[in-house]
Amino acid sequence: MKSGVLIKTHESAGKKITAVADKELIGKKFEEGERCLDVTGRFYKGKEKTEEEALKILKESTNTNMVGKKAVALGIKSGIITEDSIILIKGIPHAISIKYGI
Secondary structure, rough: OOEEEEEEEEEEEEEEEEEEHHHOOOOOEEEEEEEEOOOOOHHHHHEEEHHHHHHHHHHHEEEEEEEHHHHHHHHHHHHHHHHHHHHEEOOOOEEEEEOOOO
C-alpha cells in the first residue's frame, strides 16, 4: 500500500539528502511571518513509495527534509525525529533530520 508521500533522494559529496513530502503539497508555498516553506517539485517531487520502503529510505538517509502530516509521521515512526523536532508553517508540519558523523 502506498504511503501518500513522495520521496526524492539527492546525493552530494557522498551524503544522501532525502526530500519527503505529502504528495498533495507539491508545488505549494506557505508563508508565515519570516518563515517560508516552498514545496517545489524540483526538490520534493520524487516517487511514491510504500510505508515499508519509505521507512527504510528514511533510516538510511544522512539528511532528511520532511513536509506534511504523513511525511512527518513517517519520520517519527522511523525514529529519525521526535515530536519536538516539528515546526508548523501555516499549519503544515515540517522537520529536518541531520545525522552527524556518518
